[in-house]
Amino acid sequence: MEHPVHDYWNTRLAQAKTAFEANNFEVHVAQNADAARDLVAGTLIPAIAPKSISWGGSMTFTATGLYALLKERTDIQVLDTFDKSLSKEDALERRRRALLVDLFITGTNALTETGKLVNLDMIGNRVGALAFGPRRVIVLAGRNKIVADVDGAVARIKNYAAPVNTRRLDKKTPCVKTTTCHDCSSPDRICNTWVITEKSFPKERIILVLINQDLGF
Numbered sequence: 001m002e003h004p005v006h007d008y009w010n011t012r013l014a015q016a017k018t019a020f021e022a023n024n025f026e027v028h029v030a031q032n033a034d035a036a037r038d039l040v041a042g043t044l045i046p047a048i049a050p051k052s053i054s055w056g057g058s059m060t061f062t063a064t065g066l067y068a069l070l071k072e073r074t075d076i077q078v079l080d081t082f083d084k085s086l087s088k089e090d091a092l093e094r095r096r097r098a099l100l101v102d103l104f105i106t107g108t109n110a111l112t113e114t115g116k117l118v119n120l121d122m123i124g125n126r127v128g129a130l131a132f133g134p135r136r137v138i139v140l141a142g143r144n145k146i147v148a149d150v151d152g153a154v155a156r157i158k159n160y161a162a163p164v165n166t167r168r169l170d171k172k173t174p175c176v177k178t179t180t181c182h183d184c185s186s187p188d189r190i191c192n193t194w195v196i197t198e199k200s201f202p203k204e205r206i207i208l209v210l211i212n213q214d215l216g217f
Helices: 004-022 033-048 059-063 066-070 088-100 125-131 150-168 174-178
Strands: 026-030 052-055 077-079 103-107 110-112 117-121 136-142 193-197 206-211
Touching: 004 026, 004 110, 004 206, 026 033, 033 066, 033 103, 033 136, 033 206, 052 066, 052 088, 059 066, 059 103, 059 136, 077 088, 088 125, 103 125, 110 150, 117 125, 117 150, 125 136, 125 193, 150 174
Parallel strands: 026 206, 052 077, 052 103, 103 136, 136 206
Antiparallel strands: 110 117, 117 193
């Protein structure tokens, strides 16, 4: 076999696709970040035809190039929650308004082989949008986010995703020093709200794009 690792992950992604479709998600598989960008921008967004669009914090979203592409759209109302020119108060208000857009794009901290999304948020806008508000949600997920079950997802988030993100965001939390969760009470704590999405409701409201590439944390 010429590409054993890539083919291995194609099999894993196909299995995950089946599991998530059984849980009422719409699921697509993209072979890399560029293919995911083209799928979302060229196929999914035209099919959804949103009048407004926004996004939640996601390294995968940025890595695909979708942020750079979509923030420049003039035919859709864009609520850019990554805009660094906003004051703290205005940035929070924009995140609140983003919960009512037609299309919200985000990543996920982990996804299970049984077809569940598991996420832990600081502010709550990302998990809030997953649960309710935006008419449609697109979730971008690299192959590295796949875990066996919810327990595996929690372990991944607490002992990898959260410590890495606190470093990325230059937070002053114990996990920055130790790489493991201390269930801290730090003012910089980013681990505040858990959401487990067992099924998409209504059916296919959430569109999952599985990417055969390691992306995000």
